[in-house]
Amino acid sequence: MADVEDTLTNALRRRIIDGEFAPGTRLSEISLAEKLGVSRNTLREAFRVLAEQGLIEHVPHRGVSVASPGVADVVDIYRARRYVEPAALAAGSPLHPAVAAMREAVELGEASLEARDWRTVGTANMAFHDAIVALADSPRLERLFRDIAAELRLAFLEIDNPEALHAPFVTRNRALLETFLEHGGPAAATELQDYLVLSERTVLGAFTRLRQG
């Protein structure tokens, strides 16, 4: 299964994150297996992995569906982010290789902002925060962030107003990087705390508006 299924798991993961299957979509074993050209058993193994990662939801005897994070999930995701990201930034070294990734993400975000390519702006924002977590040099924390970042992407898909969601943070990413390099990790960590509060508020606001109208 490592051959076909590892590929299969990644392929499915990418397609879900890319929004090919909208959040909440039921994933039928039979039809999806046929569509992907694999057997039901192989597909089910991939399902278990993705369910464990929180990307799909598995209800016994009712099948799996793409996760559709709610307000509680978003709140918890940001709570987890506030536990990890500021601390990683505070303790991070400006000489760490991940700093280059941070800079690249900032620049990609700025370029995509100008091109009004909101999808890529969102990807760049996530890459920026991924790089922040990478400062901690902890595979386990990176894996946690990878999973919650994927969940957050699903939440973004539900909202479907990428400009409001991603655009405001390109400037903040640049500023945060400069604070980190010029004033050090602790100062940047404080700034990131506010950043995350604002980001959470933006997402939750969009969610609330979604429910009302």
Add this chain to the structure above:
Amino acid sequence: MADVEDTLTNALRRRIIDGEFAPGTRLSEISLAEKLGVSRNTLREAFRVLAEQGLIEHVPHRGVSVASPGVADVVDIYRARRYVEPAALAAGSPLHPAVAAMREAVELGEASLEARDWRTVGTANMAFHDAIVALADSPRLERLFRDIAAELRLAFLEIDNPEALHAPFVTRNRALLETFLEHGGPAAATELQDYLVLSERTVLGAFTRLRQG
């Protein structure tokens, strides 16, 4: 699979954590499936879940074996713990339901210490820290801790000197709980930082001695 396999996954998980399969043990699909009375396919699905949780290691075409955490893993596990536990304690409320769980864990640890039941002492210690994480009210952080706690148990199994590993921390748990209740979260968080450093050093020391002879 939810019926048989959810049970199956939990059963396997428990047996691994309990040390029925020593760290590093190869788990043959055929023989284990026969032993457990399930089919290979069903067992493989459980394997995927446990592999995702870090309890077993999966090498393509070579099967799965019980994880045997090394020094790097222990270091990373404690790094992750230092990111989560002190912050959870610092922000935790003394009125939180998890405080009762903390107290119960302390008392169970003290009783088991007197009975020289090191296995239960270890379980109680883990329950104590689990309760600390529960203070954060974050399902995702709890899941992270659940996984790394299980890995840590495997590391303990490798060392196999439960008294030195668990006994010293019963007193510290009691002290930490009292600090939390009497002087508040931040003070307790500071104490927990030192606690975790000491704990890590204890485990790593035992590991090093293990390699040398």
Add this chain to the structure above:
DNA sequence: TGACATCGATTGTTCAACAATGATAGTCGA
């Protein structure tokens, strides 16, 4: 209208088979 029984579709699970891969053992040559 609402409770109930029936039906159908899907999931849960098993089994048997075969391809692909990795490890092992045995062979050959230097």
Add this chain to the structure above:
DNA sequence: TCGACTATCATTGTTGAACAATCGATGTCA
């Protein structure tokens, strides 16, 4: 004798079909 090579074999990866178990929907009846 030793090392490289090859053949063999056991195990994993994957498939397809089959059947039981369960859920949801449909339709029936009071």
